[in-house]
Amino acid sequence: MPAIDLLSCCISFLLFTAVWTQISRLQATPMGNGDPAPTEQVKSLTVTLTMGERGYVLATSAGAQIEIPALGRAPEGGVQYDLKGLAERLKKLKGDFPDQAAITVAADDAVLYADLVHTIDACVGAGLANVSVMGAG
């Protein structure tokens, strides 16, 4: 009987404190916030990913510029970005520059929060974890 009492108390407590949704975070730094720029970034490659109406443009300070066109318009409005293509390009970039961890995402004003988060998620997934966010144009 004490075991049942104990279990009942445990169940009540856990049910009261239960959280059925798992919320995670994707860390990013807004560009131009006055913080001193990391010195490592100067030494390594500068990668900028621009998000716009036409899709992604992945540019590096080495001179490479790759366009990843959008797949079309999403049914609910907004642009349907090619996340798979972006992930492949970012993985290739990471393979070429294994020490590279910084990327700047420059988003157009019309870009939706969901698309921004998915893009940052793709960057983090490819190993570019130091994401900075800024407005395009």
Add this chain to the structure above:
Amino acid sequence: MPIVQPGKRPAKRFQSSKIMGGKMHRHLRAGNVDLNVVPMVDMMTMLVIFLLQQFSATGEVLYMQKDIRLPDARHGQQIEVAPVIAINATQVVISGQKVADVPELEKDPSQIIAPLTDKLRDEKKRWDFIHQNDRDREKNWKGEVNVQADVKVPFRVVRRVLASAAEAGYGNINFAAMEEGGPLAAKGEKQP
């Protein structure tokens, strides 16, 4: 009339009868029946284990709101305690207090939301007051803020929130997202 127990009540002449009396008294058994609690304890143990596995403290940091549908993300980290800026289709809210209307923000050319910056500065002052005796106060200051926005909020609104947070000294932005596969993840919003 006396109160009697419900059930079959044979006539007195049947009670002594070997044939009818036996049938009538066949179901009268001892009422002391033990309750088998072992399956119940098993079930409760399994329930406790399941609830312990599901236990998470993230609900203390971010509360799900009806008018905010979060996008899903695969590579998110555990969320940490920080001021929460919630953005839905109509308003910007920090710690449950409205600081701006989104339609008015669209008309305002300013890049910074002044009430939001003031509120974040207040939060920073509070943090400074709490940690005033810490030797490594400057090192421990992370400047983190959690942004919880609806999937359809445009970046022009988010950009102003980021600029306001940066103005107040919050340089690390945590974009809230649902862990992919979660029950409330915005399925269908993400392309394959």
